[in-house]
């Protein structure tokens with residue numbers, strides 16, 4: 306009975322992981338959402354799902370106690386074990402994404418924005434991993450996945466010359482290093498940590514036409530510099546490929562940053 310915990314399952318890729326993993330009746334899926342009442346896409350899916358193998362748990366990763374409670378609850382169901390943790394939750398879009406580090410109207414606002422990104426995407430993920438570590442070490446797969454982004458790498462930032470989305474990019478870069486720290490700490494215990502780039506995935510909320518137009522525009526723009534850029538992909542395609550990857554990674558991959566097809570995550574957008 307493989308067990309999976311996924312964070313940020315109210316929508317987007319997190320919900321996609323829940324849908325795909327719960328198709329297998331033997332899997333037990335723990336879907337973490339920070340506000341269960343508002344997570345209607347998730348609860349609607351669970352209600353009509355044929356297998357009763359999904360547990361929804363409310364947990365906000367910015368509150369350590371909340372993540373510890375979630376881990377305790379999972380532990381009760383699994384007898385203290387967890388096979389795979391997928392750290393998917395993140396703050397991504399922000400009203401001041403267009404600003405660069407030097408163009409904030411005042412330093413207080415810069416500090417406020419950086420703090421919320423670091424608190425959610427770095428400390429929040431660290432609290433999540435720490436809460437589930439004892440369960441992962443007792444599990445049989447021993448895999449901890451962290452969703453990463455090309456916007457959070459030095460190489461891609463310089464290659465794209467993109468100076469915006471500062472809080473997001475810096476937080477993803479910091480979490481990559483935190484992942485390396487975990488990999489160094491737990492390599493000898495057989496617990497693998499993997500950073501994965503899910504691709505450019507259509508998760509943006511909003512009216513379908515407008516969202517598609519925006520993705521087409523961004524794809525065309527990216528292809529001016531990177532003609533091979535694959536463009537925006539669906540949640541289903543991204544999740545399918547990532548799950549194949551998660552299945553085949555081993556402790557030999559610990560600390561790696563990979564694209565969903567297994568290539569070096571720093572090799573393309």
Ligand SMILES: NC(=O)c1ccc[n+]([C@@H]2O[C@H](COP(=O)([O-])OP(=O)(O)OC[C@H]3O[C@@H](n4cnc5c(N)ncnc54)[C@H](OP(=O)(O)O)[C@@H]3O)[C@@H](O)[C@H]2O)c1
Nearest residue numbers: 313314315317318339365366393394395452454505506508
């Ligand atoms: N989409 C892409 O193209 C892309 C590319 C590269 C990497 N990624 C990474 O893939 C992951 C998923 O992205 P996505 O596009 O699916 O994102 P999304 O649609 O914006 O969903 C983000 C999820 O994170 C949750 N979340 C945010 N703050 C949280 C907190 N403090 N505690 C718990 N949950 C919280 C959100 O919950 P609420 O509904 O409550 O806000 C939501 O469920 C992220 O780590 C992102 O950085 C995505």
